[in-house]
Amino acid sequence: MSMAETLAISFVVTTKMKKFDEIAAQLIVKQTLCDDAAQVEDLIETITTRHEGIRVLSFVNAHAVMRSTREPDFFNDLMQSHQLLRDGTGMAMIMQRAGAKPGLNLNGTDFIPCLLQQVPRSWKLALIGTQDPNLSLAAQRLRAMAFEHISTLNGFHPEEMYVEHVRRENPDLVVLAMGMPKQERVARHLAQDSQIATRSTLIVNGGAILDFLSGGASRAPYCMRRWGIEWLYRLLREPRRMYPRFRDSVAFAMLSQFHSKRIRTRLSQQTKAKNP
Numbered sequence: 001m002s003m004a005e006t007l008a009i010s011f012v013v014t015t016k017m018k019k020f021d022e023i024a025a026q027l028i029v030k031q032t033l034c035d036d037a038a039q040v041e042d043l044i045e046t047i048t049t050r051h052e053g054i055r056v057l058s059f060v061n062a063h064a065v066m067r068s069t070r071e072p073d074f075f076n077d078l079m080q081s082h083q084l085l086r087d088g089t090g091m092a093m094i095m096q097r098a099g100a101k102p103g104l105n106l107n108g109t110d111f112i113p114c115l116l117q118q119v120p121r122s123w124k125l126a127l128i129g130t131q132d133p134n135l136s137l138a139a140q141r142l143r144a145m146a147f148e149h150i151s152t153l154n155g156f157h158p159e160e161m162y163v164e165h166v167r168r169e170n171p172d173l174v175v176l177a178m179g180m181p182k183q184e185r186v187a188r189h190l191a192q193d194s195q196i197a198t199r200s201t202l203i204v205n206g207g208a209i210l211d212f213l214s215g216g217a218s219r220a221p222y223c224m225r226r227w228g229i230e231w232l233y234r235l236l237r238e239p240r241r242m243y244p245r246f247r248d249s250v251a252f253a254m255l256s257q258f259h260s261k262r263i264r265t266r267l268s269q270q271t272k273a274k275n276p
Contacts (some may be wrong), residue, residue, distance in 0.1 A: 021259040023068050023075060025266035027060050028095055030084045033103030040104065040111075044118050047083060050172075050200050054191040055082045057115075058205045059108045062090030064180060066248040077184035080191075081205075085111060089228035090249055094256035098263040109219065112175070112209045119173060121146045126169050128162055128186070129155035129177025130210045137214035155182070162186050167195050174203045177210040 034040045047057060058081035068075035078084060085106040086092065092102035119125075125147055127139055131154040139150045151169045153162065155178040166174060174190065176183035183205045190196050190203060211217035219225065220233035231249065235242040256263070 020065075020069050020255050021262040021266055024065050024094060024256070024259070025098075025263050025270055027065055027068065027075075027078060027084070028091075028098070028100060028263075028267060029270045030079055030081075031060065031086050031091075031103075032083050033086065033101070034106060035101070035103050040106070040114070043083075044115055047115065047202065048118050048120070052200055054197055054199070054201050054203060056187050056191060056203045056205070057081065057083045057085070058184060058187075059085050059087040059106070059111075059207070060091060061087040061107075062094075062249045062252040063245045065091075065094075066252050067180060071181060074181040074184060077181070077188050080188065081184075088231070090252055090256075092228075093253065094260075094263065097256055097260040098267055100264075100267055108204075108206050108209055109212055112204060112206050113213070115204070116142070116145070119147075121148070123147070123172035124149040124170065125151070126166060126171035126174045127152045127177070127210060128165070128174060129183065129206070130208075130214075130216075131156060134211050134214040134216035137216065138210040141213050141215075159186055159189055163189055163193050163196070166190055166201070167193070170199065172201060174201060175206050175209065176203065177206045177208065179207055180205075183207070 032043060034043055047055070058078055060078060064074075064078060064087075068078065085108075086095075086102060086104075087107040088105065092105065095102040125142060127135060127142075127150060129135070130138070135152050135154055139152050142150055149171075151165070151171065153165050159182075176186055178186065187203045187205055190201075208217055212219065218237075220230040224230050224233050231242070231246065235246050
């Protein structure tokens with residue numbers, strides 16, 4: 001089957017998805033947006049200020065929206081996040097088409113290193129995801145940033161093992177680097193655990209962040225990131241892994257155009273409900 005045929009079939013299937021506009025609107029409204037660097041600094045300060053209980057930081061992109069239309073549990077996991085940040089040009093596109101300001105692109109690959117710079121060095125870190133050598137190299141880099149208490153666990157264990165690890169290590173910050181939807185599901189299990197829920201713990205759903213921190217994965221050239229086509233760089237480097245995301249992105253672009261008026265209406269309704 002050719003790529004064109006695959007995309008055509010994907011589009012036919014996804015246009016039959018119910019509630020695309022409702023799901024997209026809810027995720028848009030859920031986002032925390034920043035319009036400038038000062039607001040980003042304030043957001044990081046808010047996130048790194050200790051609070052009682054679990055706090056979950058997640059990111060939403062075009063692939064996450066499409067996945068949410070197919071997987072209700074994943075959608076609920078995103079909506080339960082305490083902070084949900086916009087990741088990528090796809091979300092900016094759908095928001096602009098619906099008449100909403102998208103704010104800055106706060107993708108995890110850029111945002112999480114900035115967050116780590118402001119995390120107190122006394123915090124205990126748990127790095128969970130990817131595998132060696134990248135996992136050990138990421139921990140080594142963070143130790144070079146003066147973090148002394150770092151535990152690690154690769155991303156290919158049964159999920160109950162992650163709960164046991166966090167119970168035992170009692171970290172202040174947990175970085176989950178397993179990709180969607182596993183990391184969001186693990187974050188939910190951690191937040192629902194009766195022992196962990198009473199602690200002050202920040203959980204960050206970081207995708208491939210540990211691979212990037214380790215140097216095992218490379219960023220696209222700056223010009224491609226500036227033009228919003230880093231996805232193309234990653235598709236060319238990892239076609240088998242990234243093709244499903246590319247297919248989702250194409251369907252997302254078509255659906256966001258088709259449903260733009262309905263999303264605009266839903267955004268207005270949900271914004272009024274959120275801020276009566």
